Amino acid sequence: MFLKKKVLFFLALLLMTLSLNAKEPTYNINYIINDAESFIETTAKSKLGKKYVWGGNGPFAYDCSGFTKEVFELNGIEIPRNSWRQAEVGKKVSKKNLKKGDLIFFNSKHHKGVNHVGIYLGHGKFIHASRFHHRIVISPLREYRRFFKWGRRLV
Helix, strand or coil: CHHHHHHHHHHHHHHHHHHHHCCCCCCCHHHHHHHHHHHHHHHHHCCCCCEECCCCECCCEECHHHHHHHHHHHCCCCCCCCHHHHCCCCEEECHHHCCCCCEEEECCCCCCCCCEEEEEEECCEEEEEECCCCEEEEEEHHHHCCCEEEEEECC
């Protein structure tokens, strides 16, 4: 009986010591953010070549804001349906501060509003549902520089 009490006492002491020395798990937030950016890029690229249709919400055809909405939604981020509403969500960023996964906005009609949106991929490229190309494509940002308005960071 005395031996059982000693063993139980020792086990209780050992468990308490282990629980006191246990550390909280640590998370590398940069890894999590980079992961989110990569998932957004992968999701967006999986739609390459899909048909452009004005008002399209997928899964077979998209317009620019329907495409961005679905990509972000598939990654757990809710955004509005229209490009001009999407242009109000998240943190505004300049062209020189763009990062992979940022939404980027354009206007080709020479007024203050926004009429096109894409997703920045880094290295001066972005992916978007292009009315001109009639499909989802990757384009160099330099070809759209005169239409660029701003970026928005959601991740």
